[in-house]
Amino acid sequence: MTKYWFNRITLYTSILFLIILSACGNSSENDQVRVAEVTRSIFYAPQYVAISEGIFEKHGIDVELTTTWGGDKTMTTLLSNGADIALVGSETSIYVYAQGTNDPVINFAQLTQTDGTFLVSREKIDHFAWEDLKGSTFLGQRKGGMPQMAGEFVLRNKGINTQDLDLIQNIDFANISSAFASGTGDFVQLFEPTASIFEEQGVGHIVASFGKESGKIPYTVFMAKESYLNKNPDTAKRFTKALYEAQQWVDTHSAEEIATSIEPFFPDTELGLITTVVDRYKSQHSFATNPMLDEEEWNNLQNIMDESGELPKRVDHSKLVDNSYAEDAQK
Structure with a gap:
C-alpha cells in the first residue's frame, strides 16, 4: 500500500513538474504582432532590418507582416481588427479622428521623415x-x-x-x-x-x-488603436525598442549592408538596384534615426494638408501622438 501511494505521488509530482515547465515555456514565447504595411517599399528598410536581423525577435516580438496596398485599405484593416499595428501615413489618423471615434488611432513610432x-x-x-x-x-x-x-x-x-x-x-x-x-x-x-x-x-x-x-514630415508612422496600446503597453514598448535599434543599425551601416539585409523582402529586385535605392534614401535622410514624432513635424504635416485642401480639422499633437514609447526606447 505504501509503495502504491509512493508511486501515485511520484506520478502526480512528475505531471505537476511538466505543467509548470510548460507554463514557463509558454510565458517565454514571443508576442505575435500583426503589422499591416501600406505598401512594400525599400523606403521602409529599417522595418525589414528589424525582422531580418532578428531584432524584433530579440525583444520578444514575432511580426506577422501583411502588405495592404493603399492608405484606405490599411486603415480599414486596422480599424476592423485585421491588424494590431499599421505602417501608414499620419494623415490617415487625422481623417479617422475627424470622423469621430471613441477609439482614436495613435501615432507612436515614426519610421520615415521625408516624402519617398x-x-x-x-x-x-x-x-x-x-x-x-x-x-x-x-x-x-x-x-x-x-x-x-x-x-x-x-x-x-x-x-x-x-x-x-x-x-x-x-x-x-x-x-x-x-x-x-x-x-x-x-x-x-x-x-x-x-x-x-x-x-x-x-x-x-x-x-x-x-x-x-x-522637408521633414512624419511621412510613414507605426500606429495602433488607443485600445490596443492600453491593453498591450509592454508589447508596444518592446516593439518600439526593436524599431529604434533597427533605425540605429541602418544609420550606422552602409547601403550595401542594408541592401543585403533586406534583399529577401524584394526577391524580384536585383541586389545592386536595392543598394542604389537605399543609398538614395539614406543620402536624403529619409530614414528616421529614432521613433520620435515631434510637434514641429506634426504641424508641418497639417500645414501641407491644409494647403492641399485636405485637412478636415487641426488636431493637437498630444491628441494623436504618444511619444512615451519612443522616449523609453532611447533611454
Whole structure:
C-alpha cells in the first residue's frame, strides 16, 4: 500500500513538474504582432532590418507582416481588427479622428521623415526645370494621400499650380506605375524601386526628388488603436525598442549592408538596384534615426494638408501622438 501511494505521488509530482515547465515555456514565447504595411517599399528598410536581423525577435516580438496596398485599405484593416499595428501615413489618423471615434488611432513610432517619391519623366531631360511640368500630363498619387499632398506642396513652392497641368489622380495606388508604363502621362510621381526600374528599362527618367524638396514630415508612422496600446503597453514598448535599434543599425551601416539585409523582402529586385535605392534614401535622410514624432513635424504635416485642401480639422499633437514609447526606447 505504501509503495502504491509512493508511486501515485511520484506520478502526480512528475505531471505537476511538466505543467509548470510548460507554463514557463509558454510565458517565454514571443508576442505575435500583426503589422499591416501600406505598401512594400525599400523606403521602409529599417522595418525589414528589424525582422531580418532578428531584432524584433530579440525583444520578444514575432511580426506577422501583411502588405495592404493603399492608405484606405490599411486603415480599414486596422480599424476592423485585421491588424494590431499599421505602417501608414499620419494623415490617415487625422481623417479617422475627424470622423469621430471613441477609439482614436495613435501615432507612436515614426519610421520615415521625408516624402519617398520621385518625379519621373517619360522623355530624357538633360537640364530639368520645374517649369517643364507646365502644360504636361502629370500622373499623380491618390487624392488625399500623403504622396499627393507632399507632391502638390512641392509644386506650389516651385510656382506650379495644379491648373498649370493636366493632373490625373483617379488611378489606384497599385496601378499608377503600370498606367505610366502603358503610356499614360508625361510625368509620374513614383516610389522606389519602381522609379529606378523604369530608368533601367528606359520607360522613364528620374528628374527630381520630392523628398528633398518637401522637408521633414512624419511621412510613414507605426500606429495602433488607443485600445490596443492600453491593453498591450509592454508589447508596444518592446516593439518600439526593436524599431529604434533597427533605425540605429541602418544609420550606422552602409547601403550595401542594408541592401543585403533586406534583399529577401524584394526577391524580384536585383541586389545592386536595392543598394542604389537605399543609398538614395539614406543620402536624403529619409530614414528616421529614432521613433520620435515631434510637434514641429506634426504641424508641418497639417500645414501641407491644409494647403492641399485636405485637412478636415487641426488636431493637437498630444491628441494623436504618444511619444512615451519612443522616449523609453532611447533611454
